[in-house]
Each structure stands twice: as structure tokens, then as C-alpha cells.
Amino acid sequence: MKSLSKLITIILSLAIAGFFISCKSNSDDEEFYSINIVAPVVDGELSVDKKTAKQGEEVTITATPREGYVLKTLSVKDSASNDITVTNLKFQMPASNVNISVEFAAKSSASYTITVSTCENGTVTAAKDSATAGQFISLNNKPDDGYELREYIIKDANGNTLQINKLFGLVYFTMPASDVTVSASFTDCYVKIAYGIKYGTITVNKTDPEEGDIITINIEPKTGATLKTITATTKEGTEVTVTLADDKKSGTCTMPKSIVTITATFDGSYIPGSIVLSDETIIPYEENLKLTEQQKADAVAIICYNGTDILGIGLNDSKLLKWTETEAFATNYGTNLTSPFNTDWKIPNKKELSAVLKAKDIIDTSRELCNHSKLEKEYYWSSTADESDSNKAYFITGDGLIDSKLKTDSCKAFVIRDFTPAP
Structure with missing residues (x-):
């Protein structure tokens, strides 16, 4: 009987010990959640006293506005975007990662002085002699006879130079949360x-x-x-x-x-992307270029390479051709074009084809301006035969890959022409 009693006591002791061990293990394995600060933080600083925390742990936030600013809003949200209560810049960590965001605002009552310095050879004026942070302050100047404004110089109380902005003839700066000094330099040379x-x-x-x-x-x-x-x-x-x-x-x-x-x-007639019209007029390429419907209809080529020679690419690609058919395509390309564009088209050699396709982006932009589709990312024949295998010729893909394939295989082709002006 005593033996049985001892056995029961041992079993109970082990069970109780196991219970406490189990509880401790669960506590040690308790999950930590991350605390993230949402960027950017503007016009102040935001920090927390820890980067991770367990559920129920207290987290302290420090939010410090820069001079002239105040804390406007502070938000703590869990991973489901639910608001977490913040009291005296402290909150209890939920069973979730959290995101903390902050907004600082200029003190509406803070007014800063604008001091205009005396300038040599002219005068400068500011629209106000004081302003709150964030206000736009316009500037004017009057040079002495024979002089002209060189530049405005605006500095804050720490000696930092402020940016000058121009809009529709108006010159202004944005008032910082600081006193500023306005001056200008005038010159006659x-x-x-x-x-x-x-x-x-x-x-x-x-x-x-x-x-x-x-x-x-x-x-x-x-x-x-x-x-x-x-x-x-x-x-x-x-x-x-x-x-x-x-x-x-x-x-x-x-x-x-x-x-x-x-x-x-x-x-700029011969910069890549310029558009050649049938009357030999060249429209230089520039951003936001617009063409009339007649110009689109009259376009015959796009300047695509400017090196030793100036090359232009024809606007019409071929269908799929065998290499042996490309010469005839080039010869007949100008049949429906007027002089001088009815002759002298050719299939580019390997070097020329590579140079042209390097300008693919700007060529495509100009092709679309002329109501033509972009160059496809197809295989394009060059006129260069493979030196190591007479049955093959070189092609280049729209992505710039150079390789050779059997001349009896099919690729697309386009033609180029020399547009170098006569000396």
C-alpha cells in the first residue's frame, strides 16, 4: 500500500512539474510583432522605444516636431488597418504587426520676420514683412540705370539658402518656420x-x-x-x-x-527620329512633336543613324522573306515613291542593322507619329552572309540579338537609305 502511495505521489509530482514546464515553454515561445514607422516623416521626427513587442506589452512613442511646427495627427493601426488606442503617446501592443504614421503642421500663430537688405545698384522688395510658415512671398526688384538683376538671395535664420520659384512671371519663395533675409545682386557686366x-x-x-x-x-x-x-x-x-x-x-x-x-x-534635321517627307523636307524630332495628317501621309523615312553616314529607315517592313528574296524587296521598295526616294534603298548590312536597332525606341516613336506600327521584335535579315557557312546569313532581332540562320529560312526585312547631305 505504501508503495502504491509513493507511486501516486511521484506521478502527481511529475504531472505538476510537467504543467509548469509546459506553461513556461508556452511563455517563452510567445510571438513578437513588429512596429513599423510609415515613411516619409516630414517636418519632425518619429521614434518608438522598441522595434518589436509581445501582445499586451506597452509601447512608447516619441514625436518631435521641428521648430515652428506642432503634432497634428498620430495614428497606430494593426495589420487589418484597425485603429489602436493611443494615450499619452503610449499604446498596448495587439496580436498583430502595427504601422505608426504622423503628421506635423506649421503653427498657425507663429509669424516670422522678413528682412530686406540694402542692395548695391538696385533695390528689392518683398510682398510682406512677416509671414507664417508655408506662405508664398513674392519678390520684386528695381535695378539702377545701366544695371540688371543678377540673382535673388534668400536665407533663413541658420544661413540656409532658400529656393527661388518662378511661375508666369511671378518670382516667389515659400516661407520657412524661421526668420529670413532677402537680398539681391545687380550687375552691369x-x-x-x-x-x-x-x-x-x-x-x-x-x-x-x-x-x-x-x-x-x-x-x-x-x-x-x-x-x-x-x-x-x-x-x-x-x-x-x-x-x-x-x-x-x-x-x-x-x-x-x-x-x-x-x-x-x-x-536638327539629321538627329535620330527626324522625319523625312516626300518633298525632301525634314521635320526635326523633338518631344511632343505633332504632325498634320498631310505630313503623316507624306512621310517616307525616319533618320535612324548619324555617324560616318546618315541613314534613314523606310517606313514599310517586308512580309516574311527568304534571304535570297531581300535584294528584290529593296530594289522594288521605291516603286511608288517620287524622286529622289524611288531609288537607292538597300537591306542594311550587319553593322548598319545593329546600329539602326539601337535607336529602336526613338524610331518607334516617330513611326507611330506617322501612323505606322512599331518595329516588331522579329528576326530582321541583314545583307551580310555568314563567313563561316555560305548557306547562312546574319539576322538581328528587335532586341539586338545577332545570329545567323539558313538563307532558306524566313525573316522580316526593312530597307535603309543614305541621307548624307551633299557637301
Whole structure:
């Protein structure tokens, strides 16, 4: 009997121990959930005292607005987007990951001073002498006789330069949560680059030269474009002589005591994407180009490569052809076109075909402008036979893959033509 009693006692002891071990194990395996801060946090800082927490654990949030701002909203949501109650920047962790977001707002009552500095050779004015953060403050200036505004300079209380904005002739800045100082510089000797230059850019080595300084002008046409004219003119209308380098990639002029505006024109007729019409007119490619219905109907080719030669691609692809049929396709391509576009079309060789397909995106844009479909991602024959196998010729896919296949196989083809202008 005593033995049985001992056995029961041992079993009960083990069961109780197992119960506590089981409880401890469950506690140790309790799941942790992540605490995520939703970006971006603007005009302040947001942090939490832990990155993960168990269900029921208290989490503390710290939300610090930047100077001139206040906490507007604070939101804690679980993974199902349910709101979690926040009290005194603390909440109880649910059985879910949570996302914390915050919004700071400018103090509506905070007003900051706008100080306008005295300027040499002109005056500047601001629309207000004080403003709250976020307000738009417009600026005006009046140069002295013989001078012109060089630039506005707006700085906050920490010396940071603020951005100047322009809209429909209005010049303004956005008021920060800080006092600001407004000033401007005026000059009677300054170089400006004209607005609206197409198909190329020009830059100068100095914009604030002294009278008599030599100004170097850098000239950068777009690929395929060429410089037509470049001029430098004083504000009084006097032309300043520009001496061009032999390669027309740079020029120089001597700075007079005046405001000088430099402008240039470029011929963009032969930049890739330009559209050739049947009357030999070329419409230079540019973004947002629009064609009339007549121009679309008259389009015969698209400039697609500008290197040693200027090549244009015909707008009509072939159907599937054997390699031996491509020469006839090229020969007959211009049958329904007017002179000079009724002859001299050819199938591009391997090198030319590769160069053309590298410009596929811009070619496709111009083809669609002319009511033609994009180049397909098909195999396109080149005119180049495979040197290692006389039964094969090279083709290139619309994705740029180069390979060879039997001449009796079928691929599509397109034609090109030399559009290099006569010297």
C-alpha cells in the first residue's frame, strides 16, 4: 500500500512539474510583432522605444516636431488597418504587426520676420514683412540705370539658402518656420544664355566676368545636329564678335562692359527620329512633336543613324522573306515613291542593322507619329552572309540579338537609305 502511495505521489509530482514546464515553454515561445514607422516623416521626427513587442506589452512613442511646427495627427493601426488606442503617446501592443504614421503642421500663430537688405545698384522688395510658415512671398526688384538683376538671395535664420520659384512671371519663395533675409545682386557686366535653344546647348566658362575678359563658349549639339549660327549681343543691341574654333565645338568673345546675351541655332534635321517627307523636307524630332495628317501621309523615312553616314529607315517592313528574296524587296521598295526616294534603298548590312536597332525606341516613336506600327521584335535579315557557312546569313532581332540562320529560312526585312547631305 505504501508503495502504491509513493507511486501516486511521484506521478502527481511529475504531472505538476510537467504543467509548469509546459506553461513556461508556452511563455517563452510567445510571438513578437513588429512596429513599423510609415515613411516619409516630414517636418519632425518619429521614434518608438522598441522595434518589436509581445501582445499586451506597452509601447512608447516619441514625436518631435521641428521648430515652428506642432503634432497634428498620430495614428497606430494593426495589420487589418484597425485603429489602436493611443494615450499619452503610449499604446498596448495587439496580436498583430502595427504601422505608426504622423503628421506635423506649421503653427498657425507663429509669424516670422522678413528682412530686406540694402542692395548695391538696385533695390528689392518683398510682398510682406512677416509671414507664417508655408506662405508664398513674392519678390520684386528695381535695378539702377545701366544695371540688371543678377540673382535673388534668400536665407533663413541658420544661413540656409532658400529656393527661388518662378511661375508666369511671378518670382516667389515659400516661407520657412524661421526668420529670413532677402537680398539681391545687380550687375552691369554679365553673360546670359538665351532661352529656347533647340537641338543643342551652349555654356560659358564664366557668367560674372570683368570688362575685357575672354569668354569661352562651349557648344554641344545633340547627336546628329549641327551648329548653324551663334551670336552675342549687348543689352544695347550691339553685336559682340564670336570667334569659332575650326570644329565649331567652342568659341570665344571679349567681354564688353554690358549685359551680354548669347544665343545659338542648331540644325536638327539629321538627329535620330527626324522625319523625312516626300518633298525632301525634314521635320526635326523633338518631344511632343505633332504632325498634320498631310505630313503623316507624306512621310517616307525616319533618320535612324548619324555617324560616318546618315541613314534613314523606310517606313514599310517586308512580309516574311527568304534571304535570297531581300535584294528584290529593296530594289522594288521605291516603286511608288517620287524622286529622289524611288531609288537607292538597300537591306542594311550587319553593322548598319545593329546600329539602326539601337535607336529602336526613338524610331518607334516617330513611326507611330506617322501612323505606322512599331518595329516588331522579329528576326530582321541583314545583307551580310555568314563567313563561316555560305548557306547562312546574319539576322538581328528587335532586341539586338545577332545570329545567323539558313538563307532558306524566313525573316522580316526593312530597307535603309543614305541621307548624307551633299557637301
